[in-house]
Amino acid sequence: MRDITELPHDLFLIIISYLPPPTCVRCRSVSRRWHAAFTDEDIALLLLRWNFPRCRELRLATAAASLLSATPHSAVALPNNLKEELQHVTQEPRTPWSGTFADVARRYHNLNQAKCRDAEKLEMATCDREHGSSFSFWGVAPWNRYLRLNEKTSNFHYPDPQWWYSQEDGVLVYPAASAQQHSEGYVYHVVDLSSGYETSVPFDVRSKHIRRVRLAKGVLLFEWAEANPYHQLNDREVVHRHFVTLFDAVRTKNTWSVVFRSEFKLHFLGLPLNRSDRFFSAHTSQLYAVYFWQPNRSLYQDDPIEQLAVWDISTPSSYRPSEDPTGDKRPGFARTPSTPPPTGLWNGPSKRYKPAVDLETPRRASLAAATAGPQVVRRMAWRELDFYGLRQRATPRLRSLALDDRNLYVVEEEHRWADGQHSSLSPPRVHLVRCTGIPVIPIPGGNPLAPNLATKSTTDLLSGASSSEPVISTIIDGPVMGPVWQDECGSDGDVNMNFCRRVADANGLDQSNTTGVVWPPPLIGALNVASQENLVASLRPRPPSASATGWPWVLAQDTITTLSSRWPGWAPCWRHEDFPYLTVGEMVDFAAGIRITARHCFMLETLSVHIRPAISVKGQNRQKSEVKRDRNESERRQEVEFPDNMWSQLLGKGCIFGDERWLIGEDEKERITVLRF
Structure with a gap:
């Protein structure tokens, strides 16, 4: 025997299992025999599974493979963009595992x-x-x-960025400098950072002030205001219509298209x-939710004006209210003279209210046309926000x-040193x-426990609820009665050196105390409370689920489960995980176990990378102390x-985005920085 490549196959595998991944890649250049052995497809796949079981390539x-064996119901339930990507993976020729292992090992x-292998601006x-800039x-x-x-x-x-990144789709939307002189005003572009494909968004930015841009769940959103004022608010201020x-x-x-879905007016009078x-x-x-805070x-010197609304944006509509100032083209039901005008901040009325159509002549429209497009499904003003304990007043915490x-x-967030x-x-x-x-959707029937729920945690509810108190009551005029979730976290200790006891790891799990965590989160909007026992049972803690593949959407027999993400109901205790440092922003690839934090x-x-190693158990007949020791060692994060x-x-x-492949932020010269690993 001249070298290890001539050993029996099982012995060869045992030896290379101890080699670091970069060493396995370097071994390819030793000789032709070594190159053939270390680029073998089966061996490369084994090395990939051993060293990087949570990498994106293996998850895909x-x-x-699960998509091919899934039931039609499960396949339909997948997000369209994910399903298209998985189908593309199954149809296109696969990259050799030897090349994939080399790329992942380098990453x-x-x-x-x-450190990054490439920095792009x-x-x-x-x-x-x-x-007179067009943007x-x-x-x-x-x-x-x-x-202070x-x-x-x-x-x-920190102020909002002019761009956004969607980790689910791997695409970046930003105002491209090369498109600023576009004849149609299509300044914003969508870029697939993996393939490099770039396309413009059919959104004319001329005569508009962009207030915010965001991309999530395959939906690109622009909040904007008209360049010209709508009316005079007082002697010094004018308001602009917002959409x-x-x-x-x-x-x-590997290509993308951006298709118009709908448009609606953000605020009735404007801002x-x-x-x-x-x-x-x-x-x-x-769904789309918005909270307004306006000085009175x-x-x-009364308290500020506060309003909150939730819209159903699931139904597309070609109607654009920004192109219809009088509202003549707006679809609607037939209206009788006795029907009063709509009320509320988002639909009217005001002293300037004028019906868009003659109420004496009902306007006909089909049910589909009348109900298409965004619709308000929940509104809350002062009284409702007070009921839930969310009134911000002059010292906002939101x-x-x-x-x-x-x-x-x-x-909400408060800090001892805030000034x-x-x-x-x-x-x-x-x-x-x-x-x-x-x-989001009110529960039919009132619940006398609800006023207390707004100020109590789940633990308080479980310990203090009495079975003798009634639950069901008649519908009342006022705040919606129903379960309320509240989670609170604070750094514990003194101001000299203080660490959060409940810091979430890269999987979003609370390692210190999971007894008070409800998982899956309570179905607040769909809960039909029939008795107090049902209410308490619905809030009873359940253990968190785990993903076998590490992909955010897991294909099971007949269901699609959304996993590998931090539930928004948990208080963001990662903000003070290393007090007195404040975590400004984080980029977490939950499926890969990669977390990058920015703290000051x-x-x-400091800008740091946290990598959680994979947990592996090498045997079943070991003592409990050995299993516990190995588990503690594997849970230590680098x-x-x-x-x-x-x-x-x-x-x-003050924000960073990305996944295991790259990190995205903005530099001091207002340029987007993409670090590729």
Whole structure:
């Protein structure tokens, strides 16, 4: 025997199983025998499974194989873009596993070293309103809060970026500088970072102020305002009509198309373009939620005006209210003279209200046309927000909104060192985050427990509920009665050195205490409470699920389960996981177990990679102490820091995106930085 390649196959596999992946790749250049052995397809696939069982390439191959054997019902339930990608994987010639292993080994080597193999810069369109630029991004102002300690200050809020990235689809939407002079005003482009395919979004940015752009669940959303004011608010301010335009980002093999879905008016009267009136929003493929906070312009310095609404955006519609100022073309039901005009902030009325049609002559329209397009399904004003404990008043705590299929989640945050106009008058002991979940669709029938639910946690409900109290009551005029989810987390200890006891790992699991976590989350919007026992049973903790393949959508026999993501109902305790550092932003590839965090503590800034190794059990007849020791060793996460200059290259807007293949951010010169691993 001259070398290890002449050993029996099983012995050869045992030896190379101890070699690091980069060494396995370098062994290909030793000789022809070694090259043939280490590029063998079966051996390369084994090395890939041994070293990188959660890599994207293996997840795609596993999911594609599951798709071939899935029932038609399961295949239909998959997101369209994912199903198209899996079908493309099954139809196109597969890349040899030897080449795949080399690429993945290089990727994870770079991740382990916190370095990139390539850095790409994308120039964005310039926003110069004074010189008549065709592109105008007028972002929503963040809260006037910052951190102050011993005469040192640091950012607590960052402005919204002009771009967005969808990890589910692997596409980036941004205003391309090369398209700024486009004759049709199509400045925004969608880029597939994997294939390099780029296409324009059929959205004319001329005569518009873009307030926010977001891409999620295959739905591209633009919140924008007209360039010209709509009416005079007072002697000093004018308001602009605001709209939301939705597009579907559709994958076809390695190409993308952007198709108009619908458009609706964001606010009935409009909003001023200033740094005082603010709104926060979130959306899925089915729902859109928005919260408004506006200073009260009365002479008596009343509390700010607060409104919250949820829209059903699942139905497409060709109607564009921005092109129909009088509302003559709006589809609607036949209306009789006795029908009053619509009420509410989003549909009217006002002193300027004028019916779009003659009420004496009913307008006919089909049921499909009348119900098509976005529809408001939930509205909340002062009283409802007070009921849920979400009224912000003059010292707002709101950080963001989140949605799932049935519920709306409001994330709030307070900090001991917060200062500024909107800082709290009674700050927490150190750092506090809170998430409140409320149903999107109201539950028929009232629940006397609901006023207490708004201020109690799940544990309090389970311990303090009494079986003698009635649950069902008649429908009342006021806040919707029903279960409310509330999760709260704060850093524990003193201000010298403080760590969160409940830090979520890359899979979103709470390692310190899972007894108070409900998983799956309670079906708040679909729960039909028939008795108090049912209510308590619905809130009883259940263990979290696990994904066998690590793909966010797991193909089972007849069901599709959404896994490998952090449930929005959990309070974002990762914000204070390493107090006094504040986690500004994070990029988490839940399926791959890769997490990159950006943390700062005033002048100290760090950008780190966290990699969770795969858990492997090499035997079944070991002692419990040995199993526990191996498990603790495997759960330890590796952390390595990027060079210091990477903060300025990626954290210009305080947010980072990406997955295991790349990291995306914005530098100080308003350019998008893409680090490829």
